[in-house]
Amino acid sequence: MNVPDAQEILTTIGWTITHFLWQGAVICIITFIALRLNPTFDALHRYATSCLAMVACALCVLTTFFVLLDWPAMHITPSGTAVQIDASVASRLASTTNWPDLVAWIWMVGVAVMATRFIRNWLGTHRLRSHLTHATDPRWQRMFDSIIDDLGMNRRITLVASSLAEVPMVVGWLKPVVLIPVSAFTALTPDQVHLVLAHELSHIRRKDHIVNLCQCVIETMLFFHPAVWWLSRRIRIEREHCCDDASLEVSGSPRLLAETLFKLKLSQINHCPEPSLAATGGTLMQRIQRLRNHQPSCTPRSGHLALCGAFLLIAASGLTISLSTGNAVAEEPAGDTTREAAGEIHPSAESKADAQLAELKTGIEARISAIMADLDGMVEAGSITKKDAQARLAAAERQMWTRYRQAEMELKGDETVDRKTLADYDEAKAKMKKMVEAGEITSEQMQQRLDQMNIRRAIAGEALLRDSGRMKNMTTKERTFTRKDYAEAEASMQKMVEAGEITSEQMQQRLDRMKKMVTKEQTFTRRDYADAEAKMQKMVEAGEITREQMQQRLDRMKEMMRKENARITRQDYADAEAKMQKMVEAGEITREQMQQRLDRMKEMMRRDVEERSQQPSNDCMELRRKLGEAVRAGEMTREEAGEVWRSEGC
Template sequence: MSGQALVAALGWTLVHFVWQGALLGCAVAVLLVALRNARPETRYAVACGGLLLCLAWPAVDLALLLKAGAGDAGGRLFPGAGGAGAVAPGATGLLPWLGQNLGWIVALWAACSCALSLRMAVGLLWIGRAARAQACDPAWQERLSRLAERCGLGREVRLRVVDGLSSPITAGWWRPVVLVPASLVAGMPPHLLEALLAHELGHVRRHDYLVNLLQNVIETLLFYHPAVWWLSRRIRAEREQIADDFAARHLGEPRRLALALSELEKLQFSSHHLAQAANGGDLMARIRRLLRPDVQALNWKAAIPVLGLAVVCAASAHAPANRNDAAPVLRGETRGAIADFSTCRKPYYPKADIAAGHEGTVTIGFMIDEHGMVTGSSIAKSSGYASMDEAARTALALCRFSPALEAGKPIEQLAHIQYVWTLK
């Protein structure tokens, strides 16, 4: 087979996956909405199956194109359309344009895939080096080994203390290792850190590292389709819930893991890392689920990605996926305003205060209206330095909030946020 025929077959395979991925995304989205109150293991299996189909369908399509020849591949994109080989050189339209630019499409895809592969390889090398070179805390290693035995793991799980991480990471399959941020070892109460380690052992028990590697491979090959990234993100979110359930079951107290996740959020935010989920998922949603595992009502906002993918599938066009992950509002729920720290801007440390070695904690009060907007702010408790107080107030006023609820209805409420200024 000539190189030109191979490029044509690969190019049409990439083009076909635009509608194939949209169709798979629609189907999985509908199933996940229907299974919203099922066990996370069930949703995890559905999402994994959808992502595997995203790899298998183009692979089968490529094999069929190579076997039959890619000349008529364009005609398979739209029912009733003529083959690409039958289009006159001067013809205009989508199919002729695609057929004339398959070489550029494949070249661009190959370049991006190589860049993503390089990034993945660098990440794997860094993890391997950290597992070999970083310090081992004997006391925590012994504690982790006892915890692994309690959780029914029959193999050794190593522990390494690493600087610069924002949350624990589990790596390796044959010889698993848990990389723990040095800031957690130094700043988190031992019983809460043990809860996070139990969560990581849940990943080890289920061999999640291998599944995550396969996810990275699929993301690298099919990076251009938003349905692939959406499915992969759902897999990681469900995986975290499964590990949460594993840890809560073996600890016997879900509240301890919820407190550990809350403490992890505080440590990340106070050290200039805006709060993000450990290894996937949403920290606030996971904390609420551990403390109040209520039945979820149907959230019509979740249908927006489904409708978007349906439009893509019907039009056979590449459109961005809707990434609205707003937490569902439970009927009759009463809660305070919740800040979305991913929308916040990191406060700028005043140079004069850095030079003077000033540190402190400021508490800022924000008046949040029924729409989650900040209508006013004030310093509830000063750090002792006016310039640091003002810098924190100005930056955090840009945060987005979910409004407070009373019996399910949004209300205006005063919310307080602490910010820790530290030079460490």
């Protein structure tokens, strides 16, 4: 056989890539059907099936390449005898099929990019192994050695504590090292640490670090095919399931492992580099759900697995052998498929962030549900009081949602988070209003849910302010109410008391909580009004707004100033006193509660008087100066200035 030249190799590579588009799709379909038709396969057999499919892809490409390498100089007759093709015919054939060369060049560029990515990730993991690491506490080392003995492994494996790693992982191929974050030893209980160590050692016992290296090489070479990435994802998912099962055989319960995974996920913001095997790899929620519904693995007959593996390998060989029985090959251009594969391989940063946050949010909600169930059981058993249970639940929610918003800030940025949170709140409020109108929930239930959402927003706001250095004198960011909100809530709850839905004591407790969150509405002074008027006058002259729009805005400011200046009159006080006297006689409130409310009204009346008496007189002087300037500039007439002056009471 003649030694092929560079041009022949380049063309063969192009044809090999083109053929693998349909070959890889066939292997992927066969694997999918094999897994779907055998739902009783446990994680080990599903992992083996996926690995066999990946090997079949690699064999298929290699076989195709070597078969096609001899094809341009040989023609196979129906009788099976080989005859040499005339050189001029081969030359014309090559000139008409030069597009495979372009495909080959594109593939080589892609391989170079993927190899660079792989090397960068490898350097990242090497840095984790060699920077800011130290020996662990002796008690953890003893636990590590004990697990090694239980798994029947040698003790040459090293356990290292890392200040850079975010999650436990196995690093290295020839001499693997188990890296555990320093924070994990404090955040996890000893039983949870035991499970984590057993999980990582299971990776090493199964030689997953070697398989992962081969997997990364195949991904680099066959990066253009979505089927390869689907198989690779299946391998990683089933690999984690296998190690979860192995760690449970050593010690621990499925629920304890699920809680451990969730805690580790909360501490992880960025994904681990691919050359490492992390404890939080795979699909977290799928793993947690699988552990929560954990049952003894079904072990199918080994013949099923052997049959699937043989079928995959025979199919791969048959696909490539079939290439030598045809006279010509017609395939679709590889360019579009390569671009589609690139879209699958490199999803946008925003979609990655959304997927990661959605997974984290689902985990938090599942964890909160589990905590609520545990606390309910403890209350029923008399271990704790209902008040203690509520306090513990609130503390757990605060901690988990704060971590969620910190991760959201890290991934999506401050402004995006604020807009998204507000939009979510408005959307939820609109949905719940429809549910109230449909009679699905009560107004009280709607308000409770909205208050819970506001608590989460407040928690997140507190964390973000603290982290960004903007938290000065504030220690919390709770929901605030205006006096109007308070009055409406009081009237609404009064009707609920009359209807027997809540008691007077519950109403008073809720009102007391609202009082602490009542804030003063935005107010405007006469100086603010004059400044706003001058600014809007310039906007009118610049054509940014019309004079009608300017007048509407000024009228709104006047209305807010009028409301601010409104005060409680003696008649209001007398009416309130008479109304509350009837409530006392009806037994709705006590005489002490009535007196407290009247005292608050008196205090408000006293403050109004003091504010009016202490109002600075220079407001009128400032208004006079502004109006004089406007008159001199021709912006308004003296008559208009006089009307403004009188309307402000100066």
